[in-house]
Amino acid sequence: MINFHQVHKAYRVAGQDIPALQPTDLHIARGEVFGIIGHSGAGKSTLLRLINRLEEPSGGRMQIDGEDVTALDASGLRRFRQQVGMIFQHFNLLSSKTVADNVALPLKLAGELSRRELEQRVAELLTRVGLSDHANKYPAQLSGGQKQRVGIARALATRPKILLCDEATSALDPQTTASVLQLLAEINRELNLTIVLITHEMDVIRRVCDRVAVMDAGVIVEQGTVAEVFLHPQHATTKRFVLEAEQIDENELHDDFAHVQGRILRLTFQGEATYAPLLGTVARETGVDYSILAGRIDRIKDTPYGQLTLALSGGDLDAALARFEAADVHLEVLR
Amino acid sequence: METLLANLLPNVDWPEIWQASLDTLSMLGGSLLFTVLLGLPLGVLLFLTGPRQMFEQKGFYALLSLLVNVLRSVPFVILLIVMIPFTVIITGTSLGVAGAIPPLVVGATPFFARLVETALREVDRGIIEATQAMGASTRQIITNALLPEALPGIFAAVTVTAITLVSYTAMSGLIGGGGLGDLAVRYGYQRYQPDVMVVTVVLLLVLVQVLQSVGDKLVVHFSRK
Numbered sequence: 001m002i003n004f005h006q007v008h009k010a011y012r013v014a015g016q017d018i019p020a021l022q023p024t025d026l027h028i029a030r031g032e033v034f035g036i037i038g039h040s041g042a043g044k045s046t047l048l049r050l051i052n053r054l055e056e057p058s059g060g061r062m063q064i065d066g067e068d069v070t071a072l073d074a075s076g077l078r079r080f081r082q083q084v085g086m087i088f089q090h091f092n093l094l095s096s097k098t099v100a101d102n103v104a105l106p107l108k109l110a111g112e113l114s115r116r117e118l119e120q121r122v123a124e125l126l127t128r129v130g131l132s133d134h135a136n137k138y139p140a141q142l143s144g145g146q147k148q149r150v151g152i153a154r155a156l157a158t159r160p161k162i163l164l165c166d167e168a169t170s171a172l173d174p175q176t177t178a179s180v181l182q183l184l185a186e187i188n189r190e191l192n193l194t195i196v197l198i199t200h201e202m203d204v205i206r207r208v209c210d211r212v213a214v215m216d217a218g219v220i221v222e223q224g225t226v227a228e229v230f231l232h233p234q235h236a237t238t239k240r241f242v243l244e245a246e247q248i249d250e251n252e253l254h255d256d257f258a259h260v261q262g263r264i265l266r267l268t269f270q271g272e273a274t275y276a277p278l279l280g281t282v283a284r285e286t287g288v289d290y291s292i293l294a295g296r297i298d299r300i301k302d303t304p305y306g307q308l309t310l311a312l313s314g315g316d317l318d319a320a321l322a323r324f325e326a327a328d329v330h331l332e333v334l335r
Numbered sequence: 336m337e338t339l340l341a342n343l344l345p346n347v348d349w350p351e352i353w354q355a356s357l358d359t360l361s362m363l364g365g366s367l368l369f370t371v372l373l374g375l376p377l378g379v380l381l382f383l384t385g386p387r388q389m390f391e392q393k394g395f396y397a398l399l400s401l402l403v404n405v406l407r408s409v410p411f412v413i414l415l416i417v418m419i420p421f422t423v424i425i426t427g428t429s430l431g432v433a434g435a436i437p438p439l440v441v442g443a444t445p446f447f448a449r450l451v452e453t454a455l456r457e458v459d460r461g462i463i464e465a466t467q468a469m470g471a472s473t474r475q476i477i478t479n480a481l482l483p484e485a486l487p488g489i490f491a492a493v494t495v496t497a498i499t500l501v502s503y504t505a506m507s508g509l510i511g512g513g514g515l516g517d518l519a520v521r522y523g524y525q526r527y528q529p530d531v532m533v534v535t536v537v538l539l540l541v542l543v544q545v546l547q548s549v550g551d552k553l554v555v556h557f558s559r560k
Contacts, residue, residue: 052468081470092465095559096483105479106469138559158469 001162001194002028002051007060009046020046022218023060028211030161033188033195035205035226037241038215044198047215048164051196052084053077065161082110085155089167091147093139099150100126100135106157125153129183145176152183156191163187165197169204181208185301202245206230206300214238226300231268231307231330246296257293257335262313264293265321268330269306279310282323287315309334346528352518356538359514361432362504363542366439367497374444374496375489377403378451379477385452389463389473403445411442411503415510435512439503447496454488455481487558494550498543505539515539 004026010017021043028034038044049055050062053069062069065083072080093102103122107113113121126132129149139147148168155163165184169177185208188195199205205212205226212230213223216237222229233239257264269276274297283290295308312320324331340347381399384392409417418438419429426433458481466480482489505516515535523532 054464054468078470078472081468084468086465086468088461088465090459090461092459092461094462094480094484096486096557105466109466109469109471109475109479140560164468 001030001032001065002026002196003063004050005061005063007050007057007062009043009050009055010058019218021050024220026213026220028194028196030194031188031192032210033185033197033208035209035212036196036198036215037200037202037205037212038198038237039200042215043218044215045166046218048166048196048198051162051164052081052086082106082158083160084162084164085158085160086164086166087148087151087155087168089170091139091144091151091171093147093150093154095139098136098138099131099142102139102150103153103157106154110158121157125157128156129153143176144172145180148172148176148180149183152180152187156187156193161194163193163195165195167199168197170199170201177204178207184208202230202241206245206298208301210301214241227270227303227305230300231270231305257309257311260291260293260311262311263317263321263333264309264311264335265324266307266309266332266334267324268332269308269328270330271303271305271328273328274304274306276328278324278327278329279308282320282327283315286317286320286323288312288317288320289314344530344534346522346526346531347534352515352534352538355513355515355518355535358432358512359501359504359516359539359542362435362439362507362512362514363497363500365432365436366443366500366504367493369436369440370443370447370496370500371493373440374447375451377444377448378455379481381448381452382455382481383473383477385456389476403448406441406445407449411438411506412509414438414442415506419510430511431513434510435504435507435514438510439500439507442503443496443500446499447492450492450495451485451489454485454492457488458484487554490550490553490557494546494554497546497550501539501543501546 004024006023006025007021008019008023009021010019012018024047026047036044036047046055050057051064053072057070060070064080067080069080094105097105100122103125104118107118107121123132123135126135129152131146131149131153134142134146139150142150151168163184168184169180172180181204184195184197187193188208197204197209209226211224212226213220214229214235214237215221216235221235222233222238229238230242233242279290282288290310290312293309293311295306297304297306299305321331321333381396381403382388383390384396384399386396415438418441422429422434422437425437428434462480462484463476466476471479502516504512504514505519507514508517508520515538519532519535522528523535
């Protein structure tokens with residue numbers, strides 16, 4: 001759906017080129033929710049804005065839905081942008097227009113619908129985001145979560161193929177964030193809409209994304225499925241994000257369990273394996289004792305996962321390790 | 336009542352005051368109309384070509400900015416006199432209400448344009464970006480997002496400009512423009528008839544008050560924040 005070939009971007013500041021995005025290849029499939037995570041200044045916002053050319057690329061080629069977007073002229077670009085919805089951290093609703101008029105604006109600009117069709121479409125969209133009762137209110141009368149729902153309705157008005165989300169939940173409280181993310185996930189499923197979102201919160205990625213790219217200093221340092229990246233982070237930046245998400249103090253990480261006896265290993269379960277009674281079975285069959293040193297059981301999008309750090313002692317250790325290897329889990333021997 | 340007024344204000348010629356009031360109102364109305372018609376596009380142009388805006392044009396903006404500043408720094412009294420030949424070309428006369436309107440417009444337009452530019456800069460950049468992302472053309476961005484969002488600020492600018500024009504009309508008496516201000520200068524100051532001056536000043540005060548409160552109401556009405 002979205003293909004970037006060596007796309008890069010530099011800003012010219014005081015006669016000097018400041019690189020914001022190093023030459024980057026990016027492939028996003030139709031219907032997937034793709035997350036881009038990075039700290040501020042990592043270039044994620046630039047990358048997102050290149051997709052609908054709110055930022056002009058300094059070089060490289062961008063193909064979106066089979067169309068060479070880099071080659072579009074002004075009117076071609078306007079037509080293309082009608083097929084790409086966008087929502088924003090600060091909602092960017094027009095304060096002078098009612099909720100209904102805000103949602104109607106992209107339709108009015110496109111100018112393809114009759115007045116009646118337009119009203120019907122707006123009503124349909126407001127129902128979809130649960131705001132039918134607020135059609136005639138002004139944005140200032142709404143809560144943050146409601147404003148973002150108006151933003152989503154507005155972004156979907158022209159039936160786009162792609163939805164770009166620019167830190168769409170960063171200004172919202174955790175509960176509202178959850179409901180907005182749920183709405184995005186529903187829309188993704190129902191409309192088979194491709195969603196690209198940028199965030200600095202791993203939790204947002206974990207809840208809705210299928211794949212994720214981690215950015216640092218204008219470079220994608222790591223990308224893959226959320227489970228891969230989340231459970232087996234390679235790059236230092238990714239590891240920091242994962243720790244933040246799990247609310248683990250970095251100091252705790254240096255605890256090498258020196259005072260703990262026996263072998264130390266980390267097991268990672270995914271999917272159905274998360275619920276299998278593996279530990280007890282292995283302990284009974286091989287006679288090893290285990291103690292859980294650290295652990296977490298949670299969900300990535302709809303997939304349950306667990307990650308446990310164990311100390312094993314006594315019994316037949318080698319047999320236990322072999323049993324774990326054979327089971328449907330990822331095994332790392334830490335000591 | 337009438338004798339009381341006549342005793343208190345012996346020099347006041349009411350029909351003349353009435354005529355002067357009408358002159359002031361038509362000068363104000365005419366010049367405000369043309370000031371808005373010319374100043375609004377000029378303000379939009381200043382905004383669009385200004386620093387870090389959609390059509391940033393450093394050279395053009397600097398030139399336009401200079402022109403506006405030159406016009407704004409010429410004292411209005413001097414502008415009135417310098418404009419006389421141009422006024423004759425445009426209206427056929429340099430006297431009366433018609434003769435006063437061109438210098439008033441030239442004096443107020445740059446001022447109003449600057450206020451419009453400032454009002455447009457107050458519009459959240461994110462809203463412009465969102466409208467661009469919808470695929471809006473520049474013209475659509477201006478008419479559908481920029482102007483509606485800046486409307487309260489533009490009404491405030493019109494109010495301030497109208498009140499400035501009221502005080503400018505007083506000076507137009509110098510070139511035979513007529514109106515309340517002219518009456519205050521000729522009778523009140525030059526002939527030393529303080530009663531005429533008081534009456535005209537009170538009428539001007541009422542006019543300014545009315546303009547300000549109507550303007551404030553419009554600003555509040557169009558503010559949705």
